[in-house]
């Protein structure tokens with residue numbers, strides 16, 4: 549089954565390009581430059597050939613395929629030379645499609661990569677002063693310095709803004725951190741933990757780059773996850789952990805500054821939600837085109853087509869929303885409510901889409917080897933992290949009405 553779309557003036561699109569067109573009927577991809585598309589093609593080829601064959605096995609074993617980390621880093625997709633001529637920064641739109649491509653293959657890989665390229669990098673670029681950015685950014689872009697973002701705590705998830713309990717006490721040129729963090733993704737592979745902690749002196753939230761092997765830091769992997777099984781999430785204990793002042797991110801001086809980071813991070817997760825839909829849709833379409841019942845392919849039945857249309861419509865509408873969000877960000881427009889709305893809405897569509905994908909694959913849809921099961925399960929974590937639907941909805945509701953409906 550094919551969907552006739554993608555009238556490109558480029559001659560003879562490759563099979564890979566036609567496949568891309570199948571999940572991008574309105575051709576949002578055409579908004580990318582040729583150079584940006586070329587970077588994404590390199591990523592897609594790597595994911596198809598090197599990553600895809602490993603996914604079902606590693607997902608089932610709940611292990612991360614660490615052998616992919618170096619090759620992924622070597623693709624140099626954070627600041628590729630082709631996109632950074634004359635010191636230009638890659639566009640948000642390119643970064644969004646990079647998240648889309650990763651999540652279209654696997655949500656755990658996307659989460660790992662974006663932990664470095666999105667969460668940790670954003671924390672440093674928005675939170676660091678000029679000297680810190682100059683010192684660390686090249687190392688972050690090359691993965692020589694890896695890190696994760698540690699905000700959530702066991703007793704404070706949605707109410708982290710007011711509740712954050714990890715403490716920071718200044719003692720001369722040093723800070724002493726105490727507290728516990730929860731759910732911190734890929735921390736076991738990271739050199740640094742970007743830890744948000746409340747300054748005992750002024751009660752404000754600050755951020756520190758804590759070397760993961762500092763005395764007093766203890767990581768425990770959270771077992772038994774049914775979603776994003778490949779990602780290793782950690783509980784982190786911080787007991788009298790010492791950090792020097794030059795590892796405090798100088799421009800993060802309140803939770804408002806943390807919220808500024810979340811604005812950008814949430815947009816990235818909205819792109820994941822679109823990518824997961826694309827991956828689930830493609831896997832489902834392939835299956836129903838091949839599987840025969842009542843003497844013909846499932847794809848020929850009206851009710852199966854109804855599901856396919858719902859999936860593709862959800863995906864296309866989600867892409868439209870995140871594309872426009874990134875275009876706005878490329879023009880310097882960053883608003884809490886925009887990224888909150890995109891994150892909440894695309895994740896709701898994602899839940900519908902992966903459920904439809906699972907449904908049309910029948911019993912085989914719960915087998916990890918058929919991919920839709922992996923997308924179906926992994927969607928649940930994406931639905932929750934970077935702010936739940938309820939919390940992001942409250943952010944948008946506050947923007948609409950001017951009234952905060954948060955409990956406090």
Ligand code: FAD
Pocket residue numbers: 696697698699700704705706707730731732733776781929932933934935936937938939954955
């Ligand atoms: P809770 O806050 O306990 O909420 C439970 C439910 O109550 C939710 O449905 C919520 O929406 C609802 N609720 C809460 N308050 C209200 C209200 N006022 N009105 C209506 N409903 C409400 N954090 C990090 O810092 N770094 C990471 O790398 C990271 N990675 C993660 C990876 C995974 C796989 C997961 C699952 C989480 C990760 N998180 C991370 C944490 C994530 O951001 C939190 O799980 C999320 O913010 C929700 O917090 P919670 O789980 O404590 O849920």
